[in-house]
Amino acid sequence: MRDARTRRAPSLTELAAERASGALLCDAGTLYLTEGQVVYAESPVAPGIDVLLTTGGRLTVDIWREAVGRTDPLGGVGRFLVDSGRLSGAELEICHLGALFDAAYFALGPGSGPRGFQRGAAHWLGPVRPVGAVAVERETRRRGKLLDALWPYPQVDTEPVVLRRPDGRAPAVTRRQRAVLALADGVRTPAGIARALGRPAFHTLIDIRRLAAAGQVETPRPSPPTRPRTPAPPGAGRGPAAVVFTDPDIDLLRRLRDALEATL
Numbered sequence: 001m002r003d004a005r006t007r008r009a010p011s012l013t014e015l016a017a018e019r020a021s022g023a024l025l026c027d028a029g030t031l032y033l034t035e036g037q038v039v040y041a042e043s044p045v046a047p048g049i050d051v052l053l054t055t056g057g058r059l060t061v062d063i064w065r066e067a068v069g070r071t072d073p074l075g076g077v078g079r080f081l082v083d084s085g086r087l088s089g090a091e092l093e094i095c096h097l098g099a100l101f102d103a104a105y106f107a108l109g110p111g112s113g114p115r116g117f118q119r120g121a122a123h124w125l126g127p128v129r130p131v132g133a134v135a136v137e138r139e140t141r142r143r144g145k146l147l148d149a150l151w152p153y154p155q156v157d158t159e160p161v162v163l164r165r166p167d168g169r170a171p172a173v174t175r176r177q178r179a180v181l182a183l184a185d186g187v188r189t190p191a192g193i194a195r196a197l198g199r200p201a202f203h204t205l206i207d208i209r210r211l212a213a214a215g216q217v218e219t220p221r222p223s224p225p226t227r228p229r230t231p232a233p234p235g236a237g238r239g240p241a242a243v244v245f246t247d248p249d250i251d252l253l254r255r256l257r258d259a260l261e262a263t264l
Contacts, residue, residue, distance in 0.1 A: 013137070016133035021035055021122075024114055025116045028109070028112035043104075051198055055196070077124055100136075102202050157190055163186075181211065
């Protein structure tokens, strides 16, 4: 009999096909399903709906605590907020979908995979608006492509954000970007900045990638692989020794990009 510890965890697509209900545990987050549809998502990287509503300024912390304290632990917080007049149904739905897609991007994104499934597990928020698995996965891929198109250096997403003195005149920044720059102290990561601002983590990544592309914040060098592959020594008839590639010159790439844009 196959050892249960070696059993492959089900994918979101498989769980959707069987209309499963429960929690899909991934390396970087958790997706909650009801009859195969995603009803909520959480990730340590993404601020939850509680942070988006309270730190974002829509609800006070006391109102949120009241909602949590007066509802069943297995669900009903969202329904209480609407029934008590604290939020409209549309406000709850918009914030819920924002938090769901935000956390799902990290739970399903690069470097994260399914680890297991807890059947019957439910989220404390309660039902709001379920989303099909296909739509969640499609949006996750779209967001990854968008970030790569803005600035294809994913290391800026996880490292502390460090201000950089741009070459020449500093480009104009938006109000949202100024708020990000104000918290770029070389200690906070993008996730920490998102949480401090009460904003979705993915929206913060968009601002940071744009700022990195503009030279406003540093682009860290990629971390070396944990187990680098040792190249085989060149043998007779194998041609010249392997070429060693160095890290890209970020400043040179920026100058080349600016020169190309100036000719368009």
